[in-house]
Amino acid sequence: MHVGNSVHWTKWTVSILVFVILDVTLGVRINKLQVPEVTHIGNPVVLDCDYSWEETKDEGLVVKWYFNEEKIPVYQWIFSYNLLSGILKGRLNLEYSVSQDKNSKHRALHITKPGPDLSGDYTCLVSSFNNEDRRTKSMLVFVPEKNLDLRQQRIDEEILQVLCSAEGVFPKPDMSLLMGSSEVNGSLVTVEERDGLFDIKARANIPALVSPEEFSCELRIPKANYTVRKEAVYYPGAYGTALIFLLKGQ
Template identity: 60%
Template structure:
């Protein structure tokens, strides 16, 4: 009797293990970092024993926010944040059970940064895997310039627009960081505009300045360098005097 019970238990265990592997995700490809506006494919490859009740679903940030669903032999469906942002004609495979398993996002924006969960299920089993994706905007330009405030003081300004996620920025002079800088950050249309300013004593000789913008989450850094020269009051007025002289000569030619 004991042997019969053991045999039945082994059979049940074997059958349960077979059911558990009916659907299995073998590969989830979600890029860690993508650039703003660059098309990207999020792929979810799987094996399935039989196709009864097969459904592929994608979730964003948690398993209650459904953004994509596909059932074989039907058209894919996009929802929520992905509506209108996925190429529904994209084919990840020629297999009818996995043709539209992937997400082909045509123009990812910063709002699509987050966790993506692929869930594949059938009538008998389900498997899920999650990975994170960050959409990075390095900014349109990085500018470094000098401005003159008053006698004995000059202002160094570094700025960038359209950055994501929120970056860090600092100014260096001769490879030493300027400590008295003032940082200003504004968010516009989901992206960050950043500016750092520092007042320093007027230069007495040429100095090398640099500005560094760093996005920690993406391990991204960009640097701009410039050599600034001492300000000369005389050089500032020379163009104006030349302009006045030109106008004077022109008027003389008309009058005489």
């Protein structure tokens, strides 16, 4: 009796497994979602949603892309036509095809001119009559500085002021002032947002120098793994002149 029950449960378990396998086979599955973590403003970029689907066993394939928490897709492809809405209007190459397979030809987003407002989460949802699959990844569109300016000026006979500024950066950057290899104590850093971008300034007052000294200003965008540095040598004199001689970046 015990053996019979074991056989009964084994057959039932196998049946369930077969049913689950068939159900997965009949549906869609996202194999890989390719979204660059970081991209440069203005550089065309492709977001690809690679999926598997068996046309002979399923119907009603639809590919949708969502941006952040929006409920309405910013892109939707249903075989012979695609639909756009929201932030991606006018910013996609609708002729782009990622493959020649008619079932996945226009699954990808080819963004021609990404801007910082396109930084965020992208969700690909692939659905059919049988099931659906979705995945989400984030992309950052970073904007480097328009310029990085490092200046020194005499406040009076006793005080030298070091100033550094950068404009039009995204996302929010960090900045530090250095004298030699050490950070200048008491540096004041301010950041202002303007039209979705950030302007940043750093300033510090130090005792007037009697001999040449090297100063550095370092601008960092940690999320983009971006750092740029400007260096200057200050030569004491009647006018407090400085020589800018090196700009480093990565």
